[in-house]
Amino acid sequence: MERSQLLTLVLEQIEEHLQQTQIGNDASQPLPKISEDTPLYGKDGLVDSLGLVSIVLSVEQAINDELDSEIVIADDRAMSQKSSPFGTPGRLVDYTMLLINERK
Amino acid sequence: MSENRPLALVTGSSRGIGKFICEKLIVDGYDVIGCSRNPSELVNAHYQHIAADVSDQSSVLNLFKQIRKEHGSLSVIINNAGIASMNHCLLTTVEAFDRVLNVNLKGTFLVSREGAKLMRRHNFGRIVNLSTVAVPMSLEGESAYVASKSGVEALTKVLARELAEYGITVNALGPSPIETDLIKGVGADKIAKIVNRLALKRLGRVEDVYNVIEFFIRPASDYITGQVIYLGGI
Ligand SMILES: NC(=O)c1ccc[n+]([C@@H]2O[C@H](COP(=O)([O-])OP(=O)(O)OC[C@H]3O[C@@H](n4cnc5c(N)ncnc54)[C@H](OP(=O)(O)O)[C@@H]3O)[C@@H](O)[C@H]2O)c1
Numbered sequence: 001m002e003r004s005q006l007l008t009l010v011l012e013q014i015e016e017h018l019q020q021t022q023i024g025n026d027a028s029q030p031l032p033k034i035s036e037d038t039p040l041y042g043k044d045g046l047v048d049s050l051g052l053v054s055i056v057l058s059v060e061q062a063i064n065d066e067l068d069s070e071i072v073i074a075d076d077r078a079m080s081q082k083s084s085p086f087g088t089p090g091r092l093v094d095y096t097m098l099l100i101n102e103r104k
Numbered sequence: 105m106s107e108n109r110p111l112a113l114v115t116g117s118s119r120g121i122g123k124f125i126c127e128k129l130i131v132d133g134y135d136v137i138g139c140s141r142n143p144s145e146l147v148n149a150h151y152q153h154i155a156a157d158v159s160d161q162s163s164v165l166n167l168f169k170q171i172r173k174e175h176g177s178l179s180v181i182i183n184n185a186g187i188a189s190m191n192h193c194l195l196t197t198v199e200a201f202d203r204v205l206n207v208n209l210k211g212t213f214l215v216s217r218e219g220a221k222l223m224r225r226h227n228f229g230r231i232v233n234l235s236t237v238a239v240p241m242s243l244e245g246e247s248a249y250v251a252s253k254s255g256v257e258a259l260t261k262v263l264a265r266e267l268a269e270y271g272i273t274v275n276a277l278g279p280s281p282i283e284t285d286l287i288k289g290v291g292a293d294k295i296a297k298i299v300n301r302l303a304l305k306r307l308g309r310v311e312d313v314y315n316v317i318e319f320f321i322r323p324a325s326d327y328i329t330g331q332v333i334y335l336g337g338i
Contacts, residue, residue, distance in 0.1 A: 050269065057221055065172070070165040 001067065001100060007036065007093045009066075013058040014040070014089060017051060036090035045087075052086055059096065071099045105152060109135040111178050112321075113171065115158050115215055116185030118144045120284035121234070124310040125182055125317060126151060132318070137175075139167055140185065158185045158211030159203075168218040177226050180321050181219045183212040183233040183256075188286055193247040201248045208252035213259060216274070220267050229272035230321040233260050237280045237338050241301060245294075253278075257332050264330030273329040277316045280308040280336035303337025 011034055018031055032038070032046065039045045041052045060073045073096055078085050085095030112129050116122040117138025123146060126136045130150045138144055139156040146153070156167040171178060187207045189200045212233050223229030235253045238246050257276055264274040280302055281287055281295050299305055312335050319325060 054224075057224070061172075061221065061225075064169070068169075068173070070162075070169045072165070 001063070001097075003093060003097055006063075006097060006100075007089065009062055010059055010089050010093050010096070011035075013062060014046070014055055017055050017058065018046070021051065034089065036093070037088050040088050040092065041086050042084065056086065056092070059092065063096065063100070067100065069100070069103060071096075071103060073099065075099075105135045105150060105175075109133055109150065110180065111135050111137065111171075111175050112180035112182065113137045113139070113178060113215070113219060114182045114184055115139050115156075115211065117146070117153070118142045120286060121279070121282065121310055121313055122182070122184040125184060125314060128314045128318075129180070134180065135175075137171060158183075158215055159206035161214055164211075164214040164218055168222065172222060176222075178219055178222045179226075179228060180230045181215060181223075181232070182317060183215055183231065185211055186234055186286070188246065188249045190245055190249070190290055191247075192245060196248055204248040205252050205255070208249070209255040209259070212256050216259070216263055220263075220270065220272055223272050224267075224270035227271040229267070229270065230325075231263070231267075231272060231274040232317050232320050233257075233274070233276040235260075235276045235278040235332060237278050237298070237302070237334050237336060239278060240334060240338050241298070243298070260332065261330045268329060271326070273320070273326060275320045275329060276332040277313065277320070278332060278334040278338075279313050280334070280338075282308040282310060282313070299336075301338070306336075308335045 014034055015031060041047060056073050060071065064070055078095060085091050112134040114122050114126050114136060117126050118140035126138050126146055129136050130148055135150050137152050137154060139154050141155060141157050144153045154167050154170055157163045185207060187204055189204050216231055220229060233256050235257050238250050239253050239257060243250055260274050260276040267274060281298055299307060316333050
């Protein structure tokens with residue numbers, strides 16, 4: 001899987017989550033524009049901790065379905081890194097890419 | 105296996121209580137996936153056996169990969185796989201302690217974690233964990249076993265809170281002694297002593313276990329979570 005494909009997948013999952021949780025669901029309020037560097041979690045983040053759990057799990061499942069793999073994104077390393085790999089969509093993509101490449 | 109029956113996963117399905125639970129779930133309209141390290145003798149159009157060791161993360165991940173691929177959803181998990189080690193704490197080896205904790209506690213955790221990931225897709229799930237009356241009895245001679253099952257009860261209560269928002273309930277049931285391989289090695293006098301401490305002085309039956317499971321997994325039990333029910337009156 002290419003990084004760009006993974007980024008699209010991650011952004012899709014985030015948008016789906018935001019839609020489901022009503023943020024910006026009001027027709028007059030379009031969904032916030034999300035890019036690689038949008039703060040996802042933490043200070044000024046788009047989602048709270050439960051939202052992050054949902055997004056990480058959805059990404060994990062989408063990848064496992066696509067690649068027929070069994071990666072677990074929230075592993076010990078992810079939890080112990082100084083700067084969270086879940087801070088922005090881009091960082092989530094980079095960390096997940098690492099896990100995908102490691103299984104090869 | 106058919107598409108319109110809800111899917112249940114029963115761990116430790118090769119014999120004893122787990123095998124009986126599988127048979128009853130099938131009668132009650134479920135498709136059942138059973139797992140244990142050894143094969144099962146159960147042959148039924150609505151039963152599929154997948155060999156897995158619940159204490160081994162890669163084995164559990166593999167089990168769920170197969171469930172995800174072949175079924176895509178999961179409604180019920182019965183965390184029944186369990187082992188016991190009966191010994192005075194001064195004679196309990198660290199290997200025996202690890203084994204019991206790994207199967208009973210870590211196994212329940214791993215299967216619940218992976219199962220809940222699937223259940224949340226449909227915003228519905230029922231997880232039932234097997235504990236034992238030995239926990240409230242603080243039964244001497246079973247330190248590792250009681251510690252592991254106390255852990256299972258604590259896990260039940262925390263998961264109940266964490267998974268509530270996904271429509272998943274998590275409950276536990278603690279049987280009294282039931283004649284299976286698990287308690288084959290326990291002396292008749294010790295069993296009699298345990299039974300005597302119960303309000304209802306008889307051995308438990310697999311039917312008694314299923315009765316509580318059936319209650320927990322009903323769709324109407326969606327307001328019951330984080331609870332432990334003991335058999336026999338403790
Ligand atoms: N019988 C009782 O008096 C009693 C009382 C209270 C609570 N319980 C609880 O009820 C549950 C079932 O007990 P039981 O009496 O039916 O025991 P059992 O007859 O000894 O059966 C245990 C089942 O667990 C499976 N198992 C063991 N280790 C496993 C592992 N690492 N991975 C996957 N499967 C594993 C076994 O299959 P394999 O060996 O093929 O893996 C077997 O199918 C246990 O959790 C037990 O603690 C029993």
